[in-house]
Amino acid sequence: MKYVISIVAIFAVLVITILIIALVVWSKREKQRTENGKLVERALGDKAESRLFRGCRLYVNKKFIDIGYILLSRNGIFVADIYRHSGFLTIKKENELNGKAVGDLIGVPEVVNFAVCTDIKTEDDEIKPSDVAEIIARGDNIFEITRLEKFKSIIEENAKEAEYLLQVQREINSRYFENVKGREGEKKVENYLRSFFDGERYFLMNDVILSGKFSKQIDHILINGYGIFVIETKNWGGQIYGSATAEEWTRYFYNGSSRTHYNPIKQNEKHCAAIKRIVGEVPPVYSVVIVLGADSVKVSADNVFSDFRQLNMFFRSLGNPCLTEKEAENYYDLIWKNIEKDNVSELEHVAATKRQKERVENGLCPICAGKLVVKEGRYGRFYGCSNYPSCTYRKNIKDNVSS
Numbered sequence: 001m002k003y004v005i006s007i008v009a010i011f012a013v014l015v016i017t018i019l020i021i022a023l024v025v026w027s028k029r030e031k032q033r034t035e036n037g038k039l040v041e042r043a044l045g046d047k048a049e050s051r052l053f054r055g056c057r058l059y060v061n062k063k064f065i066d067i068g069y070i071l072l073s074r075n076g077i078f079v080a081d082i083y084r085h086s087g088f089l090t091i092k093k094e095n096e097l098n099g100k101a102v103g104d105l106i107g108v109p110e111v112v113n114f115a116v117c118t119d120i121k122t123e124d125d126e127i128k129p130s131d132v133a134e135i136i137a138r139g140d141n142i143f144e145i146t147r148l149e150k151f152k153s154i155i156e157e158n159a160k161e162a163e164y165l166l167q168v169q170r171e172i173n174s175r176y177f178e179n180v181k182g183r184e185g186e187k188k189v190e191n192y193l194r195s196f197f198d199g200e201r202y203f204l205m206n207d208v209i210l211s212g213k214f215s216k217q218i219d220h221i222l223i224n225g226y227g228i229f230v231i232e233t234k235n236w237g238g239q240i241y242g243s244a245t246a247e248e249w250t251r252y253f254y255n256g257s258s259r260t261h262y263n264p265i266k267q268n269e270k271h272c273a274a275i276k277r278i279v280g281e282v283p284p285v286y287s288v289v290i291v292l293g294a295d296s297v298k299v300s301a302d303n304v305f306s307d308f309r310q311l312n313m314f315f316r317s318l319g320n321p322c323l324t325e326k327e328a329e330n331y332y333d334l335i336w337k338n339i340e341k342d343n344v345s346e347l348e349h350v351a352a353t354k355r356q357k358e359r360v361e362n363g364l365c366p367i368c369a370g371k372l373v374v375k376e377g378r379y380g381r382f383y384g385c386s387n388y389p390s391c392t393y394r395k396n397i398k399d400n401v402s403s
C-alpha cells in the first residue's frame, strides 16, 4: 500500500514539474512574442513625417477589412500585420488583399504589404520583426506631405464609415427573423401574381432598388395592359389599425404589447411618385398595399388588401386594358434602366436610408447634410436646404423621410 502511494506521489510531482516547465516556456514565448510585436510597432512608428494606423477597420469594395497596421510615410505606403507561425498563416494571404484594398481606396497602386511572424523560430522565407525597419527603408516613393495628409483623411473617413456600416449590419442581423418573415410574404405575393396572370403578358420585378437621390426598395412592380402596379407587401402578425392618412399604423399583439410602423400607404405613395417620375403621367400607376399574416386588418383605405381573394376582385374590377403589349414592355424597359443592379448591397441601402432619416431628425438635408431652413414658398412654408441652389432638396413641414 505504502509502495503504491509513493508511486502516485512521484508521478504527481513529475506531472506538476512538467506543467511548470511548460508554463515557463509558454510564458517566455508569449513575452518574446509581445517583445517582437513591440519591435514591429517601433520600426513602423519610428518615422518622422509619417502616420501609423493600428488595428484599423475599413470598408472597401463592399467588404469589411481588418488591418493590423497602415503606415503612411514619405517613402511609401505600407500595410502590415503580425501573426504567429502556428495556425495564422492565412494572415499573410489576407494582408496581401488588404494591401490591395488600401491601394484601391487611396488610389495608390504601389502599396507595400508584408506580414511579420512574431514567433522566436521562423522559417527562412518568413519576415522577422528585425527585418521591418529595412523593408520600410527600402521604400523608394517620395510622397508629398500634403498627399499623405489626404490619404490620412481618406482612411479616417472610411474607418468612420465602416464603423457606421457595422452598426447597421448588427441591426440588420438582429432583425433577421423579421426579414425572413417579410421575404416569405413577398414570395407568396410573387407566386400569387404569377399564377393570377398566368397565360397573359405581364412584366414583374421583385425586391428591386430604384436608383435616385433616395434609394427606394420596392417589393414588386407589375406591368401589364392595365397599367403599372407598385406593390408593398407586409407580413405582419397582430391586429392592425391604421388609415390612409395616419402617419403611423399600430399592431396590437395578444400579450398586450404593440408596435408602430410608418404608414405603408404613405411609404408606397413615395414609391409610386418615384415610378411616375420615370414613366411620366400617361400610364396609370396603382399603389397596392398587401398585408399578410395578420389576425385582423382594420384599415380604412382603398387598395389595402389582406388576402388574395380581395386582390382577385381588385384586378378583375379594372375594366379594359389601356396599354398595348409594346407600351407595357417599353415602360418595363424604362423602369428597368432605373434599377440598381447588384451595385447597391442591402447593407448599403439600409445604411443610406438610416442616414437620411438621422439627418432629417437632426434638421439636416438628407442628401448633402447641409442645414435645413424654413423657407417661404408660393404654396406655403417648407424646409429647404441651405446649400440651395447647388442642392435643391425640399421637404414639406410635416413629411417624413422614408424608403
Ligand SMILES: [Zn+2]
Pocket (backbone or CB within 6 Å): 365, 366, 367, 368, 369, 370, 385, 386, 387, 391, 392, 393
Ligand atoms: Zn442639401
